Amino acid sequence: MDTTEILVTLGGLGLAAYVIWYFFFSTRHITTAVSGSGGIQAVAITVKGGYSPDVIEVEWGQPVQLSFYRAEDNSCSEELLIPDFSIRRELPAFQTTLVELLPQQAGRFEFTCGMGMLRGSLVVK
Amino acid sequence: MNTSAPETTTLDIEGMTCASCAAFVEKSLTRTPGVQSALVNYATEKATVQYLPDQASPNTLKEAVVKAGYGVTERAPDTSAADRQAAIDKQKAQAYQQLKRRFWVAVGLSVVIMPLSMLMLWPALMQRINMQTLNYLLLLLTLPVLLYSGREFYASAWNGFRHRAANMDTLIAVGTGAAFLYSLAATVAPGWFTNRGLMPEVYYDTTATIIALILLGKVLEQRAKTQTSAAIKTLLGLQAKTARVVRPGGQEIDVPIEQVQLHDVIVVRPGEKVATDGVLLEGTSAVDEAMLTGESLPVEKQPGDPVFGATLNKTGSFRFRVTKVGADTMLAQIVKLVEDAQGSRAPIQRLADKVSAIFVPTVIVIAILTFVLWFDLAPVESRLPLALVNFVAVLIIACPCALGLATPTAIMVSTGKGAEHGVLIRSAEALEKAYQVNTVLLDKTGTITRGEPAVTDFAAAPGQDAARLLQLVAAVERQSEHPLAAAVVRYADAQHYTALPATDFRAVAGHGAAATVEGQTVLIGNRRLLTAEAIALTPELETHAQQLLSQAKTVLYVAIDGQGVGVLAVADTVRDTSAAAIRQLQQQGIEVVMMTGDNPQTAAAVAGQVGITRYFAEVLPQDKASKVLELQAEGRTVAMVGDGINDAPALALADIGLAIGAGTDVAMEAAGITLMRSDLQGVVTAIALSRQTIRVIRQNLFFAFIYNTLGIPVAAGLLYPVFGWLLSPMLAAGAMALSSVSVLTNSLRLRGFTAR
Numbered sequence: 001m002d003t004t005e006i007l008v009t010l011g012g013l014g015l016a017a018y019v020i021w022y023f024f025f026s027t028r029h030i031t032t033a034v035s036g037s038g039g040i041q042a043v044a045i046t047v048k049g050g051y052s053p054d055v056i057e058v059e060w061g062q063p064v065q066l067s068f069y070r071a072e073d074n075s076c077s078e079e080l081l082i083p084d085f086s087i088r089r090e091l092p093a094f095q096t097t098l099v100e101l102l103p104q105q106a107g108r109f110e111f112t113c114g115m116g117m118l119r120g121s122l123v124v125k
Numbered sequence: 126m127n128t129s130a131p132e133t134t135t136l137d138i139e140g141m142t143c144a145s146c147a148a149f150v151e152k153s154l155t156r157t158p159g160v161q162s163a164l165v166n167y168a169t170e171k172a173t174v175q176y177l178p179d180q181a182s183p184n185t186l187k188e189a190v191v192k193a194g195y196g197v198t199e200r201a202p203d204t205s206a207a208d209r210q211a212a213i214d215k216q217k218a219q220a221y222q223q224l225k226r227r228f229w230v231a232v233g234l235s236v237v238i239m240p241l242s243m244l245m246l247w248p249a250l251m252q253r254i255n256m257q258t259l260n261y262l263l264l265l266l267t268l269p270v271l272l273y274s275g276r277e278f279y280a281s282a283w284n285g286f287r288h289r290a291a292n293m294d295t296l297i298a299v300g301t302g303a304a305f306l307y308s309l310a311a312t313v314a315p316g317w318f319t320n321r322g323l324m325p326e327v328y329y330d331t332t333a334t335i336i337a338l339i340l341l342g343k344v345l346e347q348r349a350k351t352q353t354s355a356a357i358k359t360l361l362g363l364q365a366k367t368a369r370v371v372r373p374g375g376q377e378i379d380v381p382i383e384q385v386q387l388h389d390v391i392v393v394r395p396g397e398k399v400a401t402d403g404v405l406l407e408g409t410s411a412v413d414e415a416m417l418t419g420e421s422l423p424v425e426k427q428p429g430d431p432v433f434g435a436t437l438n439k440t441g442s443f444r445f446r447v448t449k450v451g452a453d454t455m456l457a458q459i460v461k462l463v464e465d466a467q468g469s470r471a472p473i474q475r476l477a478d479k480v481s482a483i484f485v486p487t488v489i490v491i492a493i494l495t496f497v498l499w500f501d502l503a504p505v506e507s508r509l510p511l512a513l514v515n516f517v518a519v520l521i522i523a524c525p526c527a528l529g530l531a532t533p534t535a536i537m538v539s540t541g542k543g544a545e546h547g548v549l550i551r552s553a554e555a556l557e558k559a560y561q562v563n564t565v566l567l568d569k570t571g572t573i574t575r576g577e578p579a580v581t582d583f584a585a586a587p588g589q590d591a592a593r594l595l596q597l598v599a600a601v602e603r604q605s606e607h608p609l610a611a612a613v614v615r616y617a618d619a620q621h622y623t624a625l626p627a628t629d630f631r632a633v634a635g636h637g638a639a640a641t642v643e644g645q646t647v648l649i650g651n652r653r654l655l656t657a658e659a660i661a662l663t664p665e666l667e668t669h670a671q672q673l674l675s676q677a678k679t680v681l682y683v684a685i686d687g688q689g690v691g692v693l694a695v696a697d698t699v700r701d702t703s704a705a706a707i708r709q710l711q712q713q714g715i716e717v718v719m720m721t722g723d724n725p726q727t728a729a730a731v732a733g734q735v736g737i738t739r740y741f742a743e744v745l746p747q748d749k750a751s752k753v754l755e756l757q758a759e760g761r762t763v764a765m766v767g768d769g770i771n772d773a774p775a776l777a778l779a780d781i782g783l784a785i786g787a788g789t790d791v792a793m794e795a796a797g798i799t800l801m802r803s804d805l806q807g808v809v810t811a812i813a814l815s816r817q818t819i820r821v822i823r824q825n826l827f828f829a830f831i832y833n834t835l836g837i838p839v840a841a842g843l844l845y846p847v848f849g850w851l852l853s854p855m856l857a858a859g860a861m862a863l864s865s866v867s868v869l870t871n872s873l874r875l876r877g878f879t880a881r
Contacts, residue, residue, distance in 0.1 A: 008496075008497055009497050009500075012493050012494065016489075016493045016494060019486055020486065020490060022289060023289055023291060023485075039162075049283065049286070049292075050284065050287070050288020050290035051288065065166070067166060067171075073220060073277075074294070075347070076292050076294060081470070082468070083468065083469055086552060087465075088465075088468025089468075092212070092213055093220070096170075098171075113292075115292075115481065116478050116529050117290065117485070117525070117529060118290050118292065119482060
């Protein structure tokens with residue numbers, strides 16, 4: 001093995017390890033929904049290549065209002081699915097779409113794009 | 126003390142620039158008298174306000190916002206679902222046009238780049254052309270493809286990377302980006318390559334062609350996708366735009382549908398759409414309800430009958446009173462139900478979901494390892510190009526598009542198709558359950574039978590005029606409120622006999638009724654009535670009555686002026702379509718079981734009539750659910766079909782519940798599938814549709830998985846040592862573009878589904 005091969009091998013393995021860590025193991029920021037005076041837990045989510053924030057904590061039994069602002073026109077994010085609440089919405093580009101739901105049991109509920117590639121989750125406590 | 130109920134309104138706030146503005150608006154709204162709560166969302170620029178209508182109004186709320194220094198945008202009068210959909214459609218159409226433009230730019234440039242890149246295959250030509258100049262020319266031609274046509278891939282990949290989310294764009298961006306950067310280096314610094322004994326090869330053709338091919342896939346995908354969601358659009362399009370409202374003075378004016386209010390009276394002429402849901406007041410007509418129920422024959426409507434928005438008035442003109450508007454109407458509920466079903470995930474999708482969550486990062490790792498292995502193992506002079514080409518091929522072939530589309534597209538087409546046939550599927554899970562059903566449990570009354578008594582036989586004593594007799598009987602029964610009397614009146618009306626007036630009507634509780642018609646005393650009732658009045662029957666009538674009783678029918682006796690002159694048999698009749706539907710279910714290998722509260726004799730008669738061999742008789746309403754359990758204990762997957770509120774527990778307990786008739790909300794809530802039309806044909810349609818859908822989903826998943834599992838090793842060069850096969854990145858791009866299109870096309874085959 002020459003020096004170039006050793007460098008390429010080490011570089012490749014290092015890169016692969018970084019990809020695995022970055023996508024699967026790096027820590028994620030959790031956002032807690034703010035309860036307004038009307039008892040509605042509101043969270044604003046920006047959709048641009050993913051959801052930010054992508055982990056949202058809400059209280060059980062109180063209505064949740066998620067406002068998705070889609071800040072891109074990439075077709076990947078045009079659909080929003082929250083299967084556990086039977087919600088499917090089209091998110092028009094550069095517009096805010098309101099999604100309201102009432103979490104009636106605790107747990108972790110995923111929301112994804114139409115193809116399940118972009119992911120976020122609603123943690124009901 | 127205040128007694129009015131609080132109301133909630135939403136205001137669109139203008140002019141907020143930061144979160145503290147939102148807090149300020151919220152505070153000034155909260156301080157407005159009559160406001161109970163206010164919530165201002167800065168991101169959505171909306172205020173949700175709960176107020177007491179006798180102390181505050183939308184106007185005072187607006188004033189409060191303006192006083193705080195902000196504005197309120199006037200909203201269009203409640204945009205209808207159809208308008209919203211139209212706005213989304215318009216935006217989608219624009220995006221589609223743009224996508225097509227980007228595709229054609231990529232195609233146009235690729236067809237120039239490809240032949241130019243191939244010049245190097247002809248050594249004679251190469252000697253006359255400066256390679257350096259050619260590479261720069263190719264670079265110039267590729268840049269627009271990259272920056273204009275492919276821009277979205279790079280932007281999306283970057284945005285995704287920042288969110289630790291990777292999608293198909295990530296793979297395309299990394300793949301084409303790597304090919305382009307390598308080519309760029311070879312163009313700008315060819316000396317670096319030649320000094321190391323490498324040919325400064327460029328892959329501009331690969332970059333441009335991959336982008337063109339992936340865009341082709343996207344164009345085709347977008348076109349097919351619009352067809353999958355066509356069902357809801359069609360449903361929304363059915364809505365009437367205006368209604369002709371009768372004002373208190375009798376004046377008729379056309380108003381937009383949004384302005385129609387509860388209790389308005391609306392006129393509908395032949396050929397017009399019924400504007401919203403209501404109850405018919407005046408006039409009769411035949412109404413085509415196929416769009417809601419799938420029933421192909423027009424339904425006769427008389428005063429008192431319900432009419433539904435979006436249905437088509439065929440023959441007569443009528444007036445109806447509005448009972449439901451907006452989101453409460455049947456059409457809106459159907460749209461909601463279909464939308465919900467389309468948003469749900471089928472259990473069969475779970476594997477695909479799990480795979481797609483880890484797919485892209487895994488593929489990137491495989492691609493990196495492919496690069497390393499080729500670099501380490503290939504001959505030194507070709508290791509870099511080979512490593513690069515295989516790295517790109519792995520990334521491009523592995524696009525998980527088809528995997529993500531496999532289930533949702535099939536569910537979308539099939540739930541829409543179901544609605545067209547009057548079969549409302551609540552969730553993708555219900556659809557999947559219906560597929561597994563091998564036993565259908567039918568509630569007799571209202572399901573197999575019509576659920577209301579009808580006259581099945583009528584016999585007059587010798588020498589009596591049967592028509593005249595029926596006229597006299599109907600005159601008495603018209604005064605009665607008994608359900609059996611209604612059956613007699615319906616029977617007489619169907620023969621188009623003129624109604625006669627009756628006087629001195631008296632109902633004899635538990636026996637029957639009597640009245641004077643055209644001077645004759647007419648009695649109608651059961652055997653007890655005859656005995657009480659000491660009336661004898663002729664032997665012929667007596668024999669006839671015995672025969673009818675043996676068929677488990679209810680017999681009514683008729684006497685005129687103290688003489689027994691006729692018998693009528695009343696029974697709950699089997700629907701015309703029941704026997705055929707049950708036969709079709711049995712042909713599909715499904716066992717059909719019946720249950721009823723009736724005695725075994727009646728149960729046997731009905732079961733025999735429709736070809737059912739197994740039945741439960743004398744089942745009390747509270748025991749219906751246990752019959753479901755009994756069948757499940759035999760290891761069967763049970764579909765329960767029922768209509769009434771008392772069926773709800775059984776519907777919920779069954780593997781899949783099918784509620785017949787949209788009337789009872791409780792049954793609908795408990796059921797996974799609702800059949801709008803009141804007959805068993807819907808059960809056949811629902812099961813057939815679910816079987817076809819699951820078949821399509823399985824094919825889709827097979828295509829998607831097999832394609833990736835075979836594609837990746839080939840692209841990585843696994844077959845190279847054995848057969849010398851490598852997958853060109855351009856071929857990978859072509860195959861990848863076709864994969865999602867083939868999955869979509871397969872799902873669209875469900876549009877051809879027809880109920881037998």
